[in-house]
Amino acid sequence: MRRPLAFGRSPFARLLSAVGVTLLCGALAAAPVTPLTPAQEARAAAIQKNLRCPLCDTGESISESGSDISVKMRSSVREQVAVGRTDADIYAYFAQRYGNFVLLDPPKQGRNLLLWGAPLAALVAGGAVLAGLLKRKPDAGNPAAPTPEEPFDPFLAQVQRDTRRGGPDVGGGP
Numbered sequence: 001m002r003r004p005l006a007f008g009r010s011p012f013a014r015l016l017s018a019v020g021v022t023l024l025c026g027a028l029a030a031a032p033v034t035p036l037t038p039a040q041e042a043r044a045a046a047i048q049k050n051l052r053c054p055l056c057d058t059g060e061s062i063s064e065s066g067s068d069i070s071v072k073m074r075s076s077v078r079e080q081v082a083v084g085r086t087d088a089d090i091y092a093y094f095a096q097r098y099g100n101f102v103l104l105d106p107p108k109q110g111r112n113l114l115l116w117g118a119p120l121a122a123l124v125a126g127g128a129v130l131a132g133l134l135k136r137k138p139d140a141g142n143p144a145a146p147t148p149e150e151p152f153d154p155f156l157a158q159v160q161r162d163t164r165r166g167g168p169d170v171g172g173g174p
Contacts, residue, residue, distance in 0.1 A: 036078060036081060036082055040081050040082065043081055043087070044074075044077050044078050044081045045063065047077050047081070047087060047090055047091070048061060048062050048063035048073075048074055048077055049061045049063050049104075050091070050103065050104050050105050051073060051077070051091075051094055051102055051103065051104065052101065052102050052103070052104050053065035053067055053069065053070045053073075054069060054098050054101070054102055055067050055069050055070075056070075059104075061104060062074055062077075073094070077090060080093065091103060
């Protein structure tokens, strides 16, 4: 029975493996990076500004961050732009890997609509409450409520009522 050739047992096999790995690594390292056109470069820069660094606490975009992961993400964006992927495909790729957190401009769908619509709804509700307060008329049943001819000062209002009906001190003097 014949034994199969096992790599790693003979010195020649080990040398052949080492040379193969070295050649493969050298070929990958020397692979030319296709330069981007100015339009592609601008598109890649715009995409990089809309992606958040997943490690940075300050919420920096990957174009501003110097972390290793941001460098790799910038490289990945450039590669994907060079291949011809759309912006939506690139954003979906990073959102799938890192979650929607990585998107500085989250999609306007699903639960994210609440994030986009809540400030507008609060502004409309606040305007409606303010308009209602400004249009409210004085309450006729409330004697302390000011009327157009009476000021709001309750003491002055009492004096004016007393002088109109001829109160106890009206007309007499020392």
